[in-house]
Amino acid sequence: MRLTTFTDYALRLLLVLAGDPARRVTIDTFAADFGISTAHLMKVSVVLGRTGWVETVRGRNGGLQLAADPTTLRLGQMVRHLEADFAIVECFTETGNCLLAGACGLETAMASALDAFTRELDRVTLADLVRTSPGLGRLPSVQVISGPASRRGKA
Numbered sequence: 001m002r003l004t005t006f007t008d009y010a011l012r013l014l015l016v017l018a019g020d021p022a023r024r025v026t027i028d029t030f031a032a033d034f035g036i037s038t039a040h041l042m043k044v045s046v047v048l049g050r051t052g053w054v055e056t057v058r059g060r061n062g063g064l065q066l067a068a069d070p071t072t073l074r075l076g077q078m079v080r081h082l083e084a085d086f087a088i089v090e091c092f093t094e095t096g097n098c099l100l101a102g103a104c105g106l107e108t109a110m111a112s113a114l115d116a117f118t119r120e121l122d123r124v125t126l127a128d129l130v131r132t133s134p135g136l137g138r139l140p141s142v143q144v145i146s147g148p149a150s151r152r153g154k155a
Contacts, residue, residue, distance in 0.1 A: 007083055
């Protein structure tokens, strides 16, 4: 099982923001620190803003800031929301062409494994991840941006 790059970036961003909920991080700074595409991170931030998990603050002192309580955000919930689909084998898709679809046990076995995977992730909150990640305070140059923003808005 492999999560998409989109989900990976979103989880990293949420973890950094949860490490210091008062901190605002710019997309440019986060992208540079993690060596990832600013354009891709913009798309991630829009989705996170729409979920209500992240607040986007525009203006000179703007950036991204955690908007949700990290004790209520479950890892499984986040992954299920962020992943477009979990089509880990062809028979999981509506357009699948497998000749064995419906005639073998692979789909059932994979569905059970996927269910176990997400149930395990549901045992962990974003706050739990922060507690077990002491290195969050030593990130390269993720800057704290303080001061009033000129405009606030959800992405």
